[in-house]
Amino acid sequence: MNNLRQQLSLKLETLLNKTALSITDQQKQQLVQLVLLLHKWNKAYNLTSVRDPAEMLVKHILDSIIVSPYLQGSRFIDVGTGPGLPGLPLAIINPDKHFVLLDSLGKRISFIRNALRELGLNNVTPVLSRVEEFKPDHQFDGVLSRAFASLKEMSRWCRHLPHREGFFYALKGQFQPLEAQELDKEFVISQVIRLEIPELIGERHLVLIRIEEEE
Numbered sequence: 001m002n003n004l005r006q007q008l009s010l011k012l013e014t015l016l017n018k019t020a021l022s023i024t025d026q027q028k029q030q031l032v033q034l035v036l037l038l039h040k041w042n043k044a045y046n047l048t049s050v051r052d053p054a055e056m057l058v059k060h061i062l063d064s065i066i067v068s069p070y071l072q073g074s075r076f077i078d079v080g081t082g083p084g085l086p087g088l089p090l091a092i093i094n095p096d097k098h099f100v101l102l103d104s105l106g107k108r109i110s111f112i113r114n115a116l117r118e119l120g121l122n123n124v125t126p127v128l129s130r131v132e133e134f135k136p137d138h139q140f141d142g143v144l145s146r147a148f149a150s151l152k153e154m155s156r157w158c159r160h161l162p163h164r165e166g167f168f169y170a171l172k173g174q175f176q177p178l179e180a181q182e183l184d185k186e187f188v189i190s191q192v193i194r195l196e197i198p199e200l201i202g203e204r205h206l207v208l209i210r211i212e213e214e215e
């Protein structure tokens with residue numbers, strides 16, 4: 001395991017050098033620890049179809065933290081987070097922001113609770129709920145999602161979650177302009193950002209959506 005930890009640390013360093021992201025040594029160790037936990041619990045909990053830990057670094061860790069420079073505000077919710085993606089890697093590198101990680105599957109939330117203890121993170125609240133039924137005390141600066149639902153479904157189901165100036169941040173492969181046309185009238189796409197992820201084959205996009213309320 002120590003050998004694997006070293007290999008992953010070296011690979012993470014190489015990947016990060018190809019990005020503009022700057023993170024502390026402790027955060028790098030926590031990201032590697034998260035991959036080791038995903039690898040360890042994957043068989044029992046069926047957390048991800050990616051089995052190879054080195055591939056997890058690219059497809060899960062880099063793919064999550066690459067969003068960090070675009071986040072505006074301090075309170076976020078990651079809906080349909082699964083094993084905490086993109087929320088857990090983002091929480092690791094943004095200790096000053098708070099993340100609610102929500103999923104309707106108990107096993108995935110159990111994994112996240114266990115990971116929080118192992119990683120010593122205190123800026124994350126795991127929530128077991130269907131998103132449509134979740135009633136937060138306060139609305140959020142941002143609603144994150146990755147591999148969750150179409151833009152139309154996600155925006156409808158999560159309409160109650162962002163505050164007036166908040167954004168939806170949808171992390172996707174290809175961006176289809178047709179998906180934008182299908183959105184309900186009050187949802188407006190404010191930005192589509194093409195993301196560059198080292199060693200990842202295929203396109204990645206971050207779609208920012210806001211709600212335009214009628215006067």
Ligand SMILES: C[S@@+](CC[C@H](N)C(=O)[O-])C[C@H]1O[C@@H](n2cnc3c(N)ncnc32)[C@H](O)[C@@H]1O
Pocket residue numbers: 079080081082083084085086102103104105108129130131132145146147148
């Ligand atoms: C394909 S997984 C994606 C997980 C993670 N975001 C990722 O990128 O790896 C979709 C997740 O959404 C959750 N989910 C689906 N419908 C949901 C709902 N209505 N409310 C909350 N979670 C939901 C599922 O349990 C599953 O963990």
